Each structure stands twice: as structure tokens, then as C-alpha cells.
Amino acid sequence: MALVLLVFFAGLLGHLLWHGAAGLSWELFTAPPRHAGRDGGIAPILVSTGLILGVCMVTALPFGLGTAVLLAEVTQRRSWTGEFVRRSLDTLAGVPSIVFGLFGNAFFCVTLGLGFSIMSGGLTLACMVLPILIRTAEEGLRAVPREYRLAAAALGFSHASTVCQLLLPAAVPALLAGFILGLGRAMAETAALIFTSGYVDRMPASLWDSGRALSIHIYDLSMHVPGGDGRAYASALVLIGLLLVINAGAMWAGRRLTAQWILVA
Amino acid sequence: MYTTWWPPITLSHSRRDQLLRALLWSCASVAGLMLVCIVAFLILESAPALSHPGWRRFFTDAAWHPTEDAYALWPMLAGTLLSTGGAVLLAAPLGIGTAVFCQWYAPAWLAVPCRRLIELLAGIPSVVFGFWGLVALVPLINQWQPPGASLLAGICILTMMILPTTSLLAQASLAQADPDALRAAAALGFGRWGTLRRVVLPSCAAGLLTAGLLAASRALGETMAVLMVCGNVVQLPSSLFDPVRTLTANMALEIPYAAGRHRSVLFVSGLLLLLLVISLVGSATWVRRALRHV
Numbered sequence: 001m002a003l004v005l006l007v008f009f010a011g012l013l014g015h016l017l018w019h020g021a022a023g024l025s026w027e028l029f030t031a032p033p034r035h036a037g038r039d040g041g042i043a044p045i046l047v048s049t050g051l052i053l054g055v056c057m058v059t060a061l062p063f064g065l066g067t068a069v070l071l072a073e074v075t076q077r078r079s080w081t082g083e084f085v086r087r088s089l090d091t092l093a094g095v096p097s098i099v100f101g102l103f104g105n106a107f108f109c110v111t112l113g114l115g116f117s118i119m120s121g122g123l124t125l126a127c128m129v130l131p132i133l134i135r136t137a138e139e140g141l142r143a144v145p146r147e148y149r150l151a152a153a154a155l156g157f158s159h160a161s162t163v164c165q166l167l168l169p170a171a172v173p174a175l176l177a178g179f180i181l182g183l184g185r186a187m188a189e190t191a192a193l194i195f196t197s198g199y200v201d202r203m204p205a206s207l208w209d210s211g212r213a214l215s216i217h218i219y220d221l222s223m224h225v226p227g228g229d230g231r232a233y234a235s236a237l238v239l240i241g242l243l244l245v246i247n248a249g250a251m252w253a254g255r256r257l258t259a260q261w262i263l264v265a
Numbered sequence: 266m267y268t269t270w271w272p273p274i275t276l277s278h279s280r281r282d283q284l285l286r287a288l289l290w291s292c293a294s295v296a297g298l299m300l301v302c303i304v305a306f307l308i309l310e311s312a313p314a315l316s317h318p319g320w321r322r323f324f325t326d327a328a329w330h331p332t333e334d335a336y337a338l339w340p341m342l343a344g345t346l347l348s349t350g351g352a353v354l355l356a357a358p359l360g361i362g363t364a365v366f367c368q369w370y371a372p373a374w375l376a377v378p379c380r381r382l383i384e385l386l387a388g389i390p391s392v393v394f395g396f397w398g399l400v401a402l403v404p405l406i407n408q409w410q411p412p413g414a415s416l417l418a419g420i421c422i423l424t425m426m427i428l429p430t431t432s433l434l435a436q437a438s439l440a441q442a443d444p445d446a447l448r449a450a451a452a453l454g455f456g457r458w459g460t461l462r463r464v465v466l467p468s469c470a471a472g473l474l475t476a477g478l479l480a481a482s483r484a485l486g487e488t489m490a491v492l493m494v495c496g497n498v499v500q501l502p503s504s505l506f507d508p509v510r511t512l513t514a515n516m517a518l519e520i521p522y523a524a525g526r527h528r529s530v531l532f533v534s535g536l537l538l539l540l541l542v543i544s545l546v547g548s549a550t551w552v553r554r555a556l557r558h559v
Contacts, residue, residue: 005363006379008425009386012397019400066292074289085297092300094479094546095539096486098513102535103303105520106310127303130296160285188390191488191513195520215392219489222396229400236393243388 016236023234033201036225037217042235044203048118048211049187051204052197055122056129056186057179063126064133064182065175069163071134072141093131100128101192109196118204118211121197128192129182136181140174141167173253180250184243190215214239307536314529323533329499331519331527338534340501344509345538347416347502348491349484352423356484357477359424360431367432368439369461380436387429395493398422403494410506414496417505422490427480434479438472439465471556478549482542488513512538 031041067085075082104124114120144167152162168175190213198210199220212220218235221228318326318336326337363383367376398418407413442465450460466473496508497518510518512534523531 005359005428006382009382012389012394012401012425015397015401016393063292063295066289067296070289070293074286081293081297085293088297088300090550091543091546092303094482094486094542095300095303096488096513096542098486098488098516099303099307099535099539099542102310102516102520102532103306106306106532107302127299130299134296158279159282160279161281163285184388188388188392190390190392191517194517215390215489218392218396219493222399223493232396233400236396239390240393243390244385247385247388 013240016233016240019229020233020237023230024237028231028234028238032203033217033231036228037201037221037231038225038228039231042214042217042231042238044201045212045214045217045235046238048197048204049214051118051207051211052122052125052193052213053183053186055119055207056125057183059123060126060129060133060182061179064130064178065137065168067130068134068137068141069168072138073159073163073167089131089134092127093135096191097128097189098191100124101195103127104192104196114208116196116198116200116210117208118197119207121193121211121213122207124192124196125186125189128189129186132182132185133178136178137171137175140171140178143174144170176253177250180246180253184246187239187243187246188215189213190219194219214242304536304539307532307539310532311529311536314526314533317526318530320533323530331523331530334526336530337499338512338530338537340499341510341512341515341534342537343501344416344495345485345511345513348419348423348495348509348511349481351416351420352427352484353477353481355420355424356428356431356480360428360476360480361435361473363428363432364435364439365461368436369457369465383429383432387433391426391487391489392493394422394426395490398490398494406506412496412506412508414494414508415506416495416502416509418494418496419491419509419511420505422494423484423487426487426490427484430483431476431480434476435473438469438476441472442468471552474556475549475553478545478552482545482549485542485545486513486538488517492517 028041029046030043032044033042034040067089071082071086101124104120104127108114108120108123109116112120114123148166148170149162152166157166193213193216197213197216199212199216200210201212201217202209204211214235218232218239221232221235314336318334322336323338326335328335329337329340363379367379367383371379398421402421403413403418405413406415406418410417446464446468447460450464455463491511492514495511495514497510497514498508499510499515500507502509516531516535520528520531
């Protein structure tokens with residue numbers, strides 16, 4: 001049974017590699033798309049993707065960290081507020097991405113007047129990755145041994161110093177892992193972006209411009225552009241490649257940082 | 266679950282700490298109220314459609330022509346439920362099967378790469394699954410039963426998408442089998458299959474059921490892949506080979522140009538979807554709690 005599964009998925013990856021490898025070239029990464037994406041490269045799309053991810057992470061990180069510190073270090077285990085926030089985040093993690101897209105469209109694009117822009121897309125994704133960031137950061141903070149807190153209290157550290165100078169640095173591997181999980185999820189996302197960041201495939205001039213993410217590019221090429229399959233294969237390979245690099249980086253960084261920390265401790 | 270939880274140590278009441286506390290609470294209130302905010306916005310946007318044409322019309326109208334005052338959502342709801350149901354029926358046995366294999370039968374050198382591969386697959390973006398379905402699976406089904414883009418294609422793609430999640434959740438649940446019970450089974454001379462069937466699977470039933478429910482909630486909300494392979498014709502499918510349109514695909518296709526009442530009806534379908542998913546996730550939590558002490 002597992003073998004069938006493996007063959008199935010090897011088929012998927014093999015198929016993409018087989019058809020996409022020919023499209024990978026230097027031009028793909030440096031040139032703008034031509035003929036609605038049939039030729040040329042994906043440079044502006046990579047830039048837009050990067051900007052959307054940047055907006056998403058810059059917004060989500062402070063809120064995520066703050067909430068995680070609150071849940072792990074300030075609220076009591078049985079307090080109803082902590083429980084409420086945790087329950088609501090768990091539910092938020094299960095909300096379908098298209099519903100985030102609807103919300104983003106109604107709130108960021110229309111109510112706040114940001115229109116179809118990289119800003120709206122990034123903020124929508126920020127809402128989406130928040131639960132992942134918080135959950136991993138909270139677990140990471142909880143895994144810091146209690147002795148650290150006791151020692152800090154005995155030395156007369158304020159709570160703020162304990163959190164900033166001791167607990168957060170100690171939890172860095174977990175924070176990094178959460179950050180990268182969130183980044184991967186945001187990069188893979190399509191449905192939440194179709195009607196928040198838009199379709200425009202030009203090089204974005206500012207964050208208030210519409211920009212097309214890589215995943216939307218794949219969708220658009222394969223569904224709406226006859227003859228766009230070649231570039232769609234190549235873009236799909238680039239997307240998977242980026243995700244793999246991110247994940248490998250997370251694993252490597254996590255392991256290395258953990259090892260270092262154990263040495264220090 | 267929270268094995269390393271201690272009450273926070275807050276002896277200090279300095280100004281900085283009060284500032285920190287205030288800052289943290291404001292962050293947390295944004296995060297905590299996000300869900301409330303989303304639900305509120307969906308309700309706000311769908312209010313016009315709920316007052317007119319009203320929710321009954323979504324199930325009684327004959328067709329979906331939103332510009333001509335015909336708002337039948339039921340074919341899309343049927344499409345969503347059929348594709349999700351089919352995918353869960355296929356993915357649950359396959360996922361539990363792979364989990365049992367990795368956890369119980371595979372030698373260590375095979376189990377670890379197997380698990381890594383499943384984790385890798387869980388991270389493949391849905392648009393890539395959809396693209397693969399479009400260029401590989403749909404032509405294949407087309408050769409057999411045209412037109413190819415069909416309910417069957419949707420079910421297959423959804424199955425592949427939720428399989429890794431199901432399998433990982435099932436593995437996590439199998440790994441928690443009580444070691445005492447396992448030793449007792451070994452002492453009684455149970456074989457591997459006997460232990461599995463009589464001891465492990467019954468004791469993990471709650472975890473496996475939860476895995477199925479969570480997989481179903483993921484399949485319900487999946488948009489891009491089904492949008493790309495299902496054909497998107499608004500109809501009640503009469504066979505597996507008929508094209509269908511799901512609620513999610515409908516939203517993705519029509520929101521960019523919808524206005525007024527039409528847009529509002531699309532938000533109603535989003536609200537409906539959200540409620541379905543929340544109730545599934547809720548029942549998964551409930552099952553886990555209720556069956557934990559059996």
C-alpha cells in the first residue's frame with residue numbers, strides 16, 4: 001500500500017521534472033514575461049512574491065511573538081482569556097484559505113481601501129500564518145527549562161528582561177522553525193491571493209501596486225493561457241525548489257542552533 | 266499535552282513589566298479577535314443576500330444565474346460534499362494503511378525516509394497538485410471517459426492532497442499506543458497482526474477518527490486543485506465522470522467580477538463553508554476529548 005503511494009507521488013514529481021527541466025534557464029529568473037507568460041521569464045513575479053512574503057512576515061512576526069509570550073509566560077494555565085485566545089487560534093488554523101481571501105478582499109481591499117495590492121495580499125497572508133507562528137513559538141517557549149526562570153527571578157531580573165534576554169534567545173530554534181513553517185505556508189498559498197493581491201504581472205513599483213505571486217502565475221498560465229504549459233512547468237519547479245530549500249534551511253538551522261545552545265548551556 | 270507547563274513567575278511589578286504586559290495583551294487581542302473579526306465580516310457582507318433572496322432560495326432555485334436573480338447554491342454544495350466525501354473515503358484507509366506500515370511493519374531504514382517523503386508531500390502547494398491533475402490526470406481520464414475534467418478527477422486529486430495529512434496524523438496517534446498494553450499483548454503471545462487489530466487500532470480509534478475529520482475539513486476548504494480539475498460546470502453530477510463546481514471554486518471564479526447581490530451571495534457560501542469547517546474541527550476536538558478515557 002505504501003509502495004503504491006510512493007509510486008503515485010514519484011509519478012507526480014517525475015512528471016513535473018521531466019517536462020519542466022527544459023524550461024529552467026537563466027532567462028527565466030531575469031526576464032519579464034512576454035506573450036502573457038508563454039515566453040520570457042518570471043522575474044517580476046519572483047519580486048512580487050518576495051514582497052508579499054515580506055509584508056506578511058513583517059506584520060505577523062511581532063503579533064505572533066507577542067501573543068506566544070503572553071500565552072506561555074503571562075497567562076495562567078486555566079485562565080479563560082488564555083484559553084479563549086488558544087481556542088480561537090486553533091479554529092483559525094483550520095479556516096480554509098479561500099475564506100481568508102474573502103475576508104482580505106472585504107476588509108483590506110474594500111474597507112481599508114488598499115485595493116488589489118501587494119499590501120492587501122501580504123496582510124491577508126499574515127492573518128493566515130498567525131496561528132502557526134504562535135503555536136510553534138508557544139511550544140518553544142514552554143520547552144525552556146523552568147530553572148532559567150527561577151534563576152532570573154533569583155537574580156532580580158524584571159519580567160521584561162527575563163523574556164527578552166533569556167527566554168526568547170533560548171527559544172530561537174523553535175521560533176525559527178515556526179517562522180519557516182509560516183513562510184512555506186504563505187509561499188504555497190494561492191486561493192487567498194487571487195482576489196487580494198491581483199493578477200498584474202508587471203514589475204511592482206511599490207507595495208500599493210498589484211503583484212502576481214508565483215503560485216497564481218502557475219494557475220493563470222495553466223488555466224487561462226493556451227500554450228502556457230511550458231512556463232507553468234518551469235514555474236512549478238521553481239516553487240517546489242524554493243519550498244525545499246526553505247525546509248532544508250529550517251532543518252539545518254534548527255539542528256545547528258540547538259546543538260550550539262546545548263553546548264552553551 | 267502540556268507536559269512542561271509551569272505557572273509563570275511574575276514577582277516584579279516594575280513599570281517596564283506593566284508596559285510589556287500591555288503590549289503583549291494588545292498583540293494577543295488582535296490575534297484572538299481575528300476569528301471573530303472574520304466571522305463578523307462574512308456575516309456583514311452576506312447580510313444583504315440573507316434578507317433577499319433569503320437562505321431558502323439557495324436550496325430551491327432551479328439554476329445559478331446570479332445576474333438574473335437565480336441563486337441556486339445547492340449544486341455547488343453537492344459538488345463540495347461529494348468530492349470531499351469521496352476523497353475521505355479513499356484517503357482514510359490509504360492513510361491509515363501507510364501509517365500502520367511506517368509505524369509497525371517497515372524496517373527502520375525504510376520507515377524514516379518514508380515519513381520524510383510524506384512530510385515533503387504534505388508541503389506541496391495545492392496549485393501544483395492542481396496543475397499536475399490538469400496536465401496528467403485529466404487527459405488520462407479523458408481517454409477513458411470524456412471530458413476528463415470531472416468529479417472523479419477532483420476526488421483523485423483531493424485524495425492525494427489529504428493523504429499525507431491523514432497519514433501523519435494517524436502515525437502520531439498510533440505512536441501514542443499504551444506501551445503497557447503492548448507488553449501485555451506480547452506476554453499473551455499475540456502476533457504483530459493480532460496486537461495491531463485487537464490492541465492498537467481499538468485504543469487509537471479516537472485519534473484515527475480525528476485524523477479523518479481533520480482531513481475532511483482540509484478537503485472541504487481546498488480551492489485551487491478542485492478548481493483546476495473539476496470542470497466547473499454548475500450541475501448535479503449524474504455520474505463520477507460529470508464535471509462539477511464546488512463552493513470554493515465558485516467563489517474563486519466569480520468574486521473578481523461579482524458586485525452587489527451576487528457578491529453578497531458568494532459571501533454567504535463562504536460563511537457556509539466556514540461553518541462546515543468549524544463544526545468539523547469542533548467535532549474532531551470533541552471526539553478526542555470524549556474518547557480519550559475510554
